[in-house]
Amino acid sequence: MTATKKAGVLGATGSVGQKFILLLAEHPEFELYKLGASSRSAGKPYAEAVKWRQTATIPPSARELVVVECKASEFADCDVVFSGLDSDVAGDIETEFKEFGLVVISNAKNYRRAPDVPLVVPLINASHLEVIERRVQKARAANKKAGYIICNSNCSTAGLVVPLGALIAKFGDISDVTVTTLQAISGAGFSPGVLGFDILDNVIPYISGEEEKLEWETKKILGSVAEDDSFVLRSTMSVSAQCNRVAVSDGHLECVSIKFATPQKPSVEQVKQALRDYVSESQILGCPSAPKQCIYVLEEADRPQPRLDRNRDNGYAVSVGRVREDTVFDFKFIVLSHNTVIGAAGAGILIAETLLKKGLL
Ligand SMILES: NC(=O)C1=CN([C@@H]2O[C@H](COP(=O)(O)OP(=O)(O)OC[C@H]3O[C@@H](n4cnc5c(N)ncnc54)[C@H](OP(=O)(O)O)[C@@H]3O)[C@@H](O)[C@H]2O)C=CC1
Numbered sequence: 001m002t003a004t005k006k007a008g009v010l011g012a013t014g015s016v017g018q019k020f021i022l023l024l025a026e027h028p029e030f031e032l033y034k035l036g037a038s039s040r041s042a043g044k045p046y047a048e049a050v051k052w053r054q055t056a057t058i059p060p061s062a063r064e065l066v067v068v069e070c071k072a073s074e075f076a077d078c079d080v081v082f083s084g085l086d087s088d089v090a091g092d093i094e095t096e097f098k099e100f101g102l103v104v105i106s107n108a109k110n111y112r113r114a115p116d117v118p119l120v121v122p123l124i125n126a127s128h129l130e131v132i133e134r135r136v137q138k139a140r141a142a143n144k145k146a147g148y149i150i151c152n153s154n155c156s157t158a159g160l161v162v163p164l165g166a167l168i169a170k171f172g173d174i175s176d177v178t179v180t181t182l183q184a185i186s187g188a189g190f191s192p193g194v195l196g197f198d199i200l201d202n203v204i205p206y207i208s209g210e211e212e213k214l215e216w217e218t219k220k221i222l223g224s225v226a227e228d229d230s231f232v233l234r235s236t237m238s239v240s241a242q243c244n245r246v247a248v249s250d251g252h253l254e255c256v257s258i259k260f261a262t263p264q265k266p267s268v269e270q271v272k273q274a275l276r277d278y279v280s281e282s283q284i285l286g287c288p289s290a291p292k293q294c295i296y297v298l299e300e301a302d303r304p305q306p307r308l309d310r311n312r313d314n315g316y317a318v319s320v321g322r323v324r325e326d327t328v329f330d331f332k333f334i335v336l337s338h339n340t341v342i343g344a345a346g347a348g349i350l351i352a353e354t355l356l357k358k359g360l361l
């Protein structure tokens with residue numbers, strides 16, 4: 001295994017940051033090179049700074065790396081910087097990094113709506129990276145280094161858009177979507193995270209800002225790129241979301257109903273086959289972390305389940321089950337995705353792998 005590119009991780013001690021550490025420690029193309037967090041953690045070896053909450057142990061390549069403050073000059077040698085920063089601080093820090101000429105792939109919400117920032121779920125709309133390709137080519141032609149930010153989506157949005165995108169690709173427009181989520185506690189982060197007393201023996205039927213993110217981000221991701229490189233929302237599709245926090249460690253489960261815009265409806269079997277057949281650009285490009293199968297369609301009546309199904313293809317695949325006709329819309333199904341892998345750190349890594357395959361890093 002030869003790592004070729006130096007990777008920095010901002011927010012390396014958090015829920016998403018720890019997943020970055022695990023996924024990058026074993027990565028064939030990226031080397032864990034710089035770790036950043038707050039001044040509370042800076043100056044300490046990673047193993048001392050972090051309150052490690054993963055079931056796998058801290059990778060040896062990360063243990064002794066000394067955590068630094070999130071200043072662009074500290075990360076000057078990095079080919080790519082992954083951000084798992086708290087959104088309270090991500091805005092200013094990521095802008096400083098971009099202006100310094102660094103490539104930032106962010107999990108934070110701050111720039112997802114920015115008109116010049118691609119919002120990418122790599123299993124579905126890696127094509128939106130064409131905007132970055134043109135920017136990099138222009139900068140290279142002028143002998144300059146292009147700094148830019150690419151955002152990952154909200155983690156529940158990441159799970160939703162994969163089956164929606166696959167079905168739109170096969171059958172055309174979807175006019176209406178309703179989604180009810182059951183979201184894992186790791187989605188709320190570690191500082192402070194969800195209190196055990198609040199979530200044990202309980203369901204919390206509210207996650208601040210989450211429903212608006214699902215309803216808006218889905219339209220940018222499933223939208224298109226205009227000739228002037230702006231992002232056109234898929235506004236013909238209505239999305240209505242309800243979000244709940246449940247006592248699950250990892251893995252967001254979502255109950256989805258959809259209505260196609262076209263009068264000709266596929267059968268349940270055709271819907272399942274379209275999901276099974278869907279192949280993402282990251283698979284076609286041969287990205288090392290791409291899932292073997294993008295969407296697993298499960299036939300058991302009681303699947304997918306977070307504990308049993310979240311780690312399919314190392315957490316990079318999504319699982320869909322209980323595909324059936326809906327009495328109000330056309331079809332309904334359950335989708336499960338690993339919120340800190342394909343919903344966060346893994347998505348960032350797949351974006352970076354795509355950039356590398358396209359010669360942009
Ligand atoms: N968890 C999930 O499933 C998903 C999360 N996201 C987004 O990813 C981001 C990270 O989330 P998550 O890992 O859950 O959050 P955590 O609260 O677990 O981690 C936050 C990280 O930010 C660092 N940080 C806090 N304040 C500062 C500061 N002033 N300067 C530098 N670093 C700071 C913390 O460092 P320290 O330990 O030193 O305080 C920590 O590393 C958020 O924006 C979140 O919305 C996106 C998709 C999914």
Ligand SMILES: N[C@@H](CC(=O)OP(=O)(O)O)C(=O)O
Nearest residue numbers: 107108109154155183187188
């Ligand atoms: N809010 C998500 C985590 C996430 O993705 O957040 P954001 O969209 O702010 O990055 C959860 O609680 O599970």
